[in-house]
Amino acid sequence: xxxxxxxVHGYLAEFGSVNELYHAxxxxxDEGFKKWDVFSPFPIHGMDGAMGLKKSIxxxxxxxxxxxxxxxxxxxxxxxxxxxxxxxxxxKPANIATLPAFFPVMFELTVLFAGFTCVFGMFILNRxxxxxxxxxxxxxxxxFSDDAxxxxxxxxxxxxxxxxxxxxxxxxxGYNIELIEDEI
Amino acid sequence: MAxxxxxxxxxxxxxxxxxxxxxxxxxxxYSWITNRICGIVENKQxxxxxxxxxxxxxxxxxxxxxxxxxxxxxxGVWGNNHPVGWGWAITNFVFxxxxxxxxxxxxxxxxxxxxxxxxxxxxxxxxxxxxxVMCAGIYPALxxxxxxxxxxxxxxxxANGIWQNFKSPLLWDVFAVSTYFTISVLxxxxxxxxxxxxxxxxxxxxxxxxxxxxxxxxxxGGNRQWRHYEMAYLLLAALSTPLVLSVHSVVSFDFAxxxxxxxxxxxxxxxxxxxxVFGGFAMVLTLMIPxxxxxxxxxLITPKHVDNMAKILLLTGSIVGYAYIMEFFIAWYxxxxxxxxxxxxxxxxxxxxxxxxxxxxxxIAPQVFWFHWCRHNIYxxxxxxxxxNMGMWFERFVIIVTSIAQDxxxxxxxxxxxxxxxxxxxIGTFGLFMALFLLFLRFLPVIAIAEVKGVxxxxxxxxxxxxxxxxxxxxxxxxxxxxxxxxxxxSPEPAAAPS
Numbered sequence: 117x118x119x120x121x122x123x124v125h126g127y128l129a130e131f132g133s134v135n136e137l138y139h140a141x142x143x144x145x146d147e148g149f150k151k152w153d154v155f156s157p158f159p160i161h162g163m164d165g166a167m168g169l170k171k172s173i174x175x176x177x178x179x180x181x182x183x184x185x186x187x188x189x190x191x192x193x194x195x196x197x198x199x200x201x202x203x204x205x206x207x208k209p210a211n212i213a214t215l216p217a218f219f220p221v222m223f224e225l226t227v228l229f230a231g232f233t234c235v236f237g238m239f240i241l242n243r244x245x246x247x248x249x250x251x252x253x254x255x256x257x258x259x260f261s262d263d264a265x266x267x268x269x270x271x272x273x274x275x276x277x278x279x280x281x282x283x284x285x286x287x288x289x290g291y292n293i294e295l296i297e298d299e300i
Numbered sequence: 301m302a303x304x305x306x307x308x309x310x311x312x313x314x315x316x317x318x319x320x321x322x323x324x325x326x327x328x329x330y331s332w333i334t335n336r337i338c339g340i341v342e343n344k345q346x347x348x349x350x351x352x353x354x355x356x357x358x359x360x361x362x363x364x365x366x367x368x369x370x371x372x373x374x375x376g377v378w379g380n381n382h383p384v385g386w387g388w389a390i391t392n393f394v395f396x397x398x399x400x401x402x403x404x405x406x407x408x409x410x411x412x413x414x415x416x417x418x419x420x421x422x423x424x425x426x427x428x429x430x431x432x433v434m435c436a437g438i439y440p441a442l443x444x445x446x447x448x449x450x451x452x453x454x455x456x457x458x459a460n461g462i463w464q465n466f467k468s469p470l471l472w473d474v475f476a477v478s479t480y481f482t483i484s485v486l487x488x489x490x491x492x493x494x495x496x497x498x499x500x501x502x503x504x505x506x507x508x509x510x511x512x513x514x515x516x517x518x519x520x521g522g523n524r525q526w527r528h529y530e531m532a533y534l535l536l537a538a539l540s541t542p543l544v545l546s547v548h549s550v551v552s553f554d555f556a557x558x559x560x561x562x563x564x565x566x567x568x569x570x571x572x573x574x575x576x577v578f579g580g581f582a583m584v585l586t587l588m589i590p591x592x593x594x595x596x597x598x599x600l601i602t603p604k605h606v607d608n609m610a611k612i613l614l615l616t617g618s619i620v621g622y623a624y625i626m627e628f629f630i631a632w633y634x635x636x637x638x639x640x641x642x643x644x645x646x647x648x649x650x651x652x653x654x655x656x657x658x659x660x661x662x663x664i665a666p667q668v669f670w671f672h673w674c675r676h677n678i679y680x681x682x683x684x685x686x687x688x689n690m691g692m693w694f695e696r697f698v699i700i701v702t703s704i705a706q707d708x709x710x711x712x713x714x715x716x717x718x719x720x721x722x723x724x725x726x727i728g729t730f731g732l733f734m735a736l737f738l739l740f741l742r743f744l745p746v747i748a749i750a751e752v753k754g755v756x757x758x759x760x761x762x763x764x765x766x767x768x769x770x771x772x773x774x775x776x777x778x779x780x781x782x783x784x785x786x787x788x789x790x791s792p793e794p795a796a797a798p799s
Contacts, residue, residue: 135770138761141523153522157330157498158754159530162761163523172531178539192455196463208467220472220550224479227543231483231536235490238532242525244493245517252520260521261498263330268522 122297125250126270127281129290134160137265140288141166151273155266174237181233182226189225193218250298323417323755325599330753337745338502340595348594353738359731366725375445377721383704384716389443391696392726394551396436401544402580403429408540417608419751420600425584426488431736433481435729469553476550487536493519494750548576561642562703571623578616579692581609582685589682600747607675614669621663650715651702658698661691
């Protein structure tokens with residue numbers, strides 16, 4: 117007999133439709149769970165409200181990322197064309213009045229920096245990449261990317277209990293309830 | 301129960317409510333969509349795939365040979381002469397960049413304007429964008445003459461401490477195109493992550509699962525992830541929208557900021573952008589109509605999609621036609637002799653054949669899309685798109701070559717004809733483009749699986765099954781019969797349709 121240590125990650129319950137998952141999420145939110153999530157093949161409109169989540173803060177990251185880009189482009193162009201090596205071409209001055217000619221590159225670098233912040237900010241907020249996760253140990257979980265809708269209530273939630281959480285998931289319409297155990 | 305309370309206008313004649321055409325036909329289920337799209341990647345490719353792929357590889361080889369020959373010999377192996385220094389190289393550059401624009405338009409602008417039909421075509425169109433920009437990038441990089449000096453374009457000072465001229469539109473172009481490519485790659489990849497997770501979850505353990513798994517980054521589809529993901533997608537769309545408009549505007553600045561008659565016009569930025577969207581959509585349809593047929597995607601790319609894109613072709617084609625005519629008007633109205641001469645040359649000069657080719661392909665051909673029958677006949681659509689592809693290439697040729705072949709001094713005039721290397725280089729880029737697109741079909745989901753699922757009626761959290769919703773698209777509560785619930789102070793409009 118092997119001795120494999122296992123840690124309980126939480127309960128996984130399946131729901132039959134988007135509508136059922138949505139209402140179940142509202143119930144879980146009102147019950148006061150904190151460490152839980154719903155899993156779906158596509159983003160569900162309005163689910164943030166049903167889960168009681170606030171708007172993503174990503175847009176702030178992106179704003180500052182973009183502003184950095186604007187500034188970087190300005191410094192790059194002003195520094196090189198005016199300060200380091202004043203370049204007199206096309207009858208344009210080599211001082212701050214050249215600014216309009218710098219706008220295209222300032223715009224492009226704003227977008228470039230904002231785009232990078234956006235994607236990598238999203239990865240950081242979502243803790244990606246993370247190739248392994250206890251949730252993948254659940255037997256039916258791989259169907260989340262096809263047509264299944266799941267709710268997972270994690271064991272680290274203060275309100276988690278092995279019996280009551282299961283009963284709660286059954287009560288709100290979950291089926292195929294599975295205790296996710298991760299080998300450690 | 302709901303009928304017991306009679307609404308005030310119960311006796312009023314009920315207006316028939318037209319339903320929106322479904323985006324996915326035959327009420328396909330989520331798993332059908334997954335199976336159909338992933339099946340393309342998981343099963344053996346049809347014989348036609350190989351029939352297209354092998355010649356593409358050969359053309360790619362020819363492209364490689366032509367480029368190596370050019371690098372080894374010099375840019376003189378192309379037909380460039382004095383005064384036509386830009387020739388086919390820049391024509392092809394603008395042509396390919398323009399094709400890319402439809403992908404970004406579909407993925408970004410149609411996303412912001414909530415055109416849900418975009419989900420069936422955006423993935424392939426974005427892939428097309430990337431491959432087209434790759435093809436485009438070849439030309440300016442080699443047109444610099446000494447390819448090994450191409451790093452001079454990067455903002456690095458040369459040995460004398462002199463920096464690039466940031467006041468030059470050509471340098472703006474370097475920044476615009478490279479930013480565009482980078483952002484397009486990011487946007488495309490972000491869109492791919494959930495679908496790569498689908499492929500990962502379907503694959504048996506092995507190299508395929510490992511690779512898809514790595515690129516899916518461990519995506520788990522939790523709403524706590526989707527929340528940030530959707531915000532990222534929205535922001536990328538919002539960033540790409542002005543970006544795509546800026547790229548072709550900057551490309552047009554290459555011409556418009558010069559003083560060459562025929563180039564020095566303020567209409568260029570909007571005209572180029574409209575032309576880019578026009579040419580790009582034609583290429584999307586050129587590629588997607590066969591893909592739809594070969595892989596049996598008729599329920600996902602429906603006649604409605606083709607119809608919408610044909611309408612966009614009609615609109616942008618007409619904008620382009622307006623621009624052609626307005627250019628002439630302004631040349632005459634501006635009273636500049638050189639400008640007038642340039643446009644007379646364009647229409648009736650040595651290159652009149654190219655001009656009329658462009659005009660008939662771009663302006664006259666898409667006018668058939670005024671007719672419903674033409675928009676719904678796949679063969680007509682495809683043939684018109686081929687005309688547009690050709691016409692848009694001729695547009696760039698006409699703008700570039702006619703303007704500089706006969707500029708100010710008659711003594712400097714010359715006729716431009718391409719060299720054989722130049723022609724094969726251009727054909728070779730089609731090989732590169734096709735080979736990359738076919739590899740994309742082979743290894744990645746051609747339709748954004750997660751996004752298509754998201755626009756099905758059953759993906760609405762208020763959907764109860766059998767076309768019944770608890771709320772309409774504006775959040776109004778609906779009765780059991782699908783009509784809007786009466787509230788004390790409602791607007792007098794008739795019952796809203798369940799969308």
